Amino acid sequence: MIKVLLVDDHAVVRMGLKVLLNGVEDMEVIGEASEGNEGISKALETNPDVVLMDLSMPHGKDGLSATSELIKQLPEVSILILTMHDDEEYLFRAIQAGASGCVLKSAPHQELIDAIKSVRSGNAYLHPAATKRxxxxxxxxxxxxxxxxxxxxxxxxxxxxxxxxxxxxxxxxxxxxxxxxxxxxxxxxxxxxxxxxxxxxxxxxxxxxxxxxxxxx
CATH class of the missing domain: 1.10.10.10 (Winged helix-like DNA-binding domain superfamily/Winged helix DNA-binding domain)
Structure with missing residues (x-):
């Protein structure tokens, strides 16, 4: 069972992700957070396998800062950045922060599921266009x-x-x-x-x- 923590400032997005991932046989959403600081606390409390981290969270700590801090405190966790930005600058910054990969919020459901499984296995994951860039x-x-x-x-x-x-x-x-x-x-x-x-x-x-x-x- 892959334990997933959701960190996103939109409750509706978290709800949709929770329904999607809990419907996958070998995945379970074990916690939610609405900003980076809360995400770090929840991760230390629940010890997830994968954290789905929103990139842009205007209230509290943003996704890149939270990723960098969380990797220091919980180095075994895999962090998958969720973003609307199809921009190489954000991709570079996410990798530098210690993320295991990036997935666009517009990606098909199966791509997100595959990405979670990939980073849980120790691989890096980037969507095809990002890999090319x-x-x-x-x-x-x-x-x-x-x-x-x-x-x-x-x-x-x-x-x-x-x-x-x-x-x-x-x-x-x-x-x-x-x-x-x-x-x-x-x-x-x-x-x-x-x-x-x-x-x-x-x-x-x-x-x-x-x-x-x-x-x-």
Whole structure:
């Protein structure tokens, strides 16, 4: 059962999401909040698997600030940003804040359900148009600035980074590379230190930037 917390300032939106998600066999809405500070408190109280976080909440803490704060206090939670803004600036800021992905409020119901399941499994999720724009932006940035910490990574760390970005769990990575889960965790910790990153979505974005998911630079 995937435990979901809803954080949105519109009661009608929360009601609709609650009805939708509680109708899915393996999902349950375990709490609601109307702004970021309340969302953080509810998350610490209920320990959800996934938080659906509205981006724009005019009263109280906004979604990006709440996401950044919540990730610090509850690093295992997956946060999926709900937004009306189909704009790369918001997407970049959401990822930088530690969100596992973004879904447009206009998206079909099944896309939202799939997105929740995806981030719950440890993957990052962006709607298709956003993925294309992020890829173009990151690859463009790379061409402008070739100096980064990538050269500090060992070949094995690059392999681990690539598999993490493709959505493999630590156990799956260990099996593919014929190494222990503990060794995988060590490589992951080392590469995150070298890249100065703290979350899986950051690693996914970086791997995309470096062309490790199959896109050329």
């Amino acid at each position: 992020l890829m173009e932006e990151y690859l463009g940035s790379l061409k402008q600035d070739g100096s980064d910490e990538y050269k500090l990574l060992s070949d094995r760390e690059v392999e681990v980074l690539t598999l993490i970005a493709k959505g493999y769990s630590n156990k799956d990575i260990g099996e593919k590379l014929v190494i222990s889960v503990k060794t995988v965790e060590t490589h992951k910790s080392n590469l995150m230190d070298k890249l100065q990153m703290k979350t899986r979505p950051e690693l996914v974005s970086y791997a995309l930037k470096k062309g490790l998911l199959g896109y050329g630079i």
